[in-house]
Amino acid sequence: MNRKITVYKDTNCGEPRESMVDSQITVAGWVHKRRDHGNLIFIDLRDRSGLLQVVFNPEFSTAAHDLAQSLRSEWVIQVTGKVVSRLSGAENPDLPTGAVELSATDLVILNRAITPPFEVSDDVEVDLNTRLKYRFMDLRRPRMQEILKLRHRVTHMMWDYLTEKEFTQVETPILIKSTPEGARDYVVPSRVHPGDFYALPQSPQQLKQLLMVSGVERYFQIARCFRDEDLRADRQPEHTQLDLEMSFVHQDDVMAVVEELYTRIVKETVPDVAVNGPFVRLTYAESMERFGTDKPDIRFGMELTTITEIAATSDARVFQAVASSGGSIRGFVAPGCGNYGRRQTDDLTEFAKSSGAQGLVFIAIDESAPSIDALEDDHIKSPLKKFLSVDVVKKIAPEMGAGPGDLMLIVAGTDKLVNTVLSNLRNEMAKRLEMVDRKVLAFVWVYDFPLFEWDEDLKKFEPAHHVFSSPKSEHMDYLDTDPGKVIGTLWDLVCNGSEMGSGSIRIHDKNLQTRLFNIIGYTEEQISDRFGQLLTAFTYGAPPHGGMGLGLDRFVAILAGEDAIREVIAFPKTQSAFDPLFEAPSRIEDQQLEDLHIRVVMPKV
RNA sequence: GGUCCCGUGGUGUAGCGGCCUAACAUGCCUCCCUGUCAAGGAGGAGAUCGGCAGUUCGAAUCUGCUCGGGAUCGCCA
Incomplete structure (x- = not known):
């Protein structure tokens, strides 16, 4: 044994096995549990790899044993000793390292811990507020560690796969422009431009289309998206989506990429879960007829x-x-x-x-x-x-x-x-x-959505999905006569009854895009103010293109078998969009407000 | 904005008008203990029951408001 993981340890707690008996090792981690028998002290030492039982026996080291008496839960320690077989009958079959233990000769206390607010264990149910306030403790639990790793694996596979398919990852700005349709924007005041505001993107939609005009041809991004709307189990104010866009494609090209990627991820991350292949395809009309919804659970x-x-x-x-x-x-x-x-x-x-x-x-x-x-x-x-x-x-x-x-x-x-x-x-x-059946993931492509929905309250057509989706060519005539009948080249990916993402073939023609804006009642001014840059870009040679935005949080939640996406987000917010750990949002200094040319008017009580 | 559920020592629960000067488990502290792994034994500290107001002779227990958490409808192109 002559390796070194870091200066602090050469072996992870979860690693020692029978084959390592007699090796001298150094481990470091957190005191998970201590069992003090007076002259014999057992410590379950935990790091991200698992648990290892460490024995402090005064016969081997009185100094280490004496020091070990002071150890408490969650203290951070480094232990050196010899891997030994456990006494016959004292093995613990519940632990991967249960056949052996570490007979400690040296103990270094790296840091002490005050009594934790709750036990670092999967089997304790803790109030959500407490969990979030002490999220750094909550994330120590093995289950949460597992989810963090799962999420990493998913995004890693997305990077690998899309790179293989010649996609280029491009970052787009977080400070962009408010386009007040759809969801409410999160807004950021400008210091340099008094009275002006940026908005955080609800999605990089326009930017990725601009990248297509730029000739990127295949773009993707694991992008953060912001919406200032009420929260739900499956909705957070900021969520992450796999955003991708491709040039010179039709619907089937985009679907093929996503279907292969998602199938691969499911098979590799949750091999015991059955995934249907190929994904079921239903038109919107058929889905509504058979299931009454555009996100059918076909299990x-x-x-x-x-x-x-x-x-x-x-x-x-x-x-x-x-x-x-x-x-x-x-x-x-x-x-x-x-x-x-x-x-x-x-x-x-x-x-x-x-x-x-x-x-x-x-x-x-x-x-x-x-x-x-x-x-x-x-x-x-x-x-x-x-x-x-x-x-x-x-x-x-x-x-x-x-x-x-x-x-x-x-x-x-x-x-x-x-x-x-x-x-x-x-x-x-x-x-x-x-x-x-929770061991089944049933993916469905729902396609041929109508382009517009009649809004009874506003007495006007609203985009059913989004304004950039292309109408089917055979339905162009309906644009003027009966917009409600127009089917768009747009689709959703649905899994087990929840919407995983949606995509479309986009409009790449300025005149057609303008016609659509007109149908949903935008004024010339609104169009040029919000979409001018995109429309201008279209006049400089825009390739046909299309793509998807796919919710990463929901996907990981489904893979993890969790109902709420906050379980798969490292630092989520509560239902009132509050972060109990940082206590955000919060007041800011008067000086900051002044710099930003902002005056706060509190609501009347 | 609406509806519903929840709020009791650090954590998880019980108690649901007087028996509560609040119970149980776990955690915490002290001591004992050489094979435990839900260790064990002895002792101890710790909550006025989210907050406010009311009903009542009397409230953790009933009512109203309020705050916080959750679910859901609206909302989320």
């Missing part, structure tokens, strides 16, 4: 069925009214839930209402029913039973694919509402019925 069935016409033939007023007003009646089958009691169905109704539904219609088919054909009145349970004849149920059930013992869940209303409610309800039922 389970329970797909939606439309029964507007059949349901309208029943005596149920709700159904008749919705059908005649152009709404839809849709539902899905919860298999084996025909025996749900009042409490369970009430619960589901409540859930549906919380998603915006007026109500939830369910039809339960008793499992004693011999078949749907032989269905009798007694076999049916439903709040609308009075209005649903056996004949109507006999038509609805086969249409929806329900059999004896099943529960049909039906919602009526506007298309949008029905889809929202049913897709939420479908995910909820999958959770309740434990139909979700």
Whole structure:
């Protein structure tokens, strides 16, 4: 053993094995646990590689043993000694190093620690505020170390793979210009230009398109993006995305790159998780029809069925009214839930209402029913039973694919509402019925999104995705006649029901881009102020190009099996966008404000 | 901005109108202990129950407001 990792240690705690018995080693790390037997002291020493049991025995070194008595949790020490086999029967099979231990001859205390706020261990549940306030301690936990390493591996593979594919990484500025559409900007005052502000980028969108005009051809960046919007489990004010853009490509070229990259990452980082290949492809229309959402979780069935016409033939007023007003009646089958009691169905109704539904219609088919054909009145349970004849149920059930013992869940209303409610309800039922296989990653490309969405409140078209996406060439005519019908060359990558990223083929023509801005109601002034640089660039020879922005935090969270992205971010913020460790945001000095030409006006209480 | 859940020694929980001058586990401190690894044994310190106001003879326990955390709707091109 003649190696040296650093001046402080030549071996990592997690390394010693039987084969190293009799070697003289020096390790350094944190006191994980001490067990003091008086004349014999055991220390579990921890570094990032794992745990090693160190024994202080006065027979080998009284000095080290005496000093070891003072050791406490989380002290930082350096120990030299000999690797020895453990006494027979004293091995610890739970520890990779459990067959051996370090018989200490020298102990150096590198630093002491006050009593930690919580134990550095995976099995203690600690209040989130405390964890974040002491994030430096929280990150010592093996699980958090593992996540940090996982995240590193993912970004490393992105660099490697994209480099292999001849992408160039380019950094774009963090101080850019506010373009106040979409999310709220984080804003930075300028000292040099009184009254003027920079904004932090919501994404490097315009910059990467400019890089395409610059002839970079293949660009990527692990880019930080900022949005001043309310937080969620899967949303932080700053998040990281894999941003990439390619010239001379069509949709399939971009998808191929991302699909290969993501598949490779999943296979290498979480080999025990199954990933579907090739990724499923669904048009937006098909996804909405079958799942009621543009981010379908396809790990389970329970797909939606439309029964507007059949349901309208029943005596149920709700159904008749919705059908005649152009709404839809849709539902899905919860298999084996025909025996749900009042409490369970009430619960589901409540859930549906919380998603915006007026109500939830369910039809339960008793499992004693011999078949749907032989269905009798007694076999049916439903709040609308009075209005649903056996004949109507006999038509609805086969249409929806329900059999004896099943529960049909039906919602009526506007298309949008029905889809929202049913897709939420479908995910909820999958959770309740434990139909979700956590060892599966089901990737879906959802493509052919409409370019615009009609905003009922503002009475105008809004970009459904973003303003730079190219309309399908065959839909150009609709731009003037019926913008709502225009399909864009834009797509999302979805995994297990969450959006992992979105991409599109961009517009590279000034006139077309201007037409789109006009459709969503931007004035000439707004266009030149916010997008002038891009439009100008387009007049100097812009190649056709397209690309994607892919959420890194969500991807790592999915790989790690975490629900909240804050678990995969080293220093995240709380739901009120506060950092308990630094206590940011905070007041600044009056002098700073003065330098920035800023006066603070506090809100009235 | 709305709705819901949570807030008790360092940490995690119990208590949910008087039995609480607040319990348990763990951590912490002192002492004992040569084979432990959830070490063990003996002893000890430590919270007025997020804050404020109210109801009540009496509040950790009920009510209102407020602060903080979380989930979610709005929002997030």
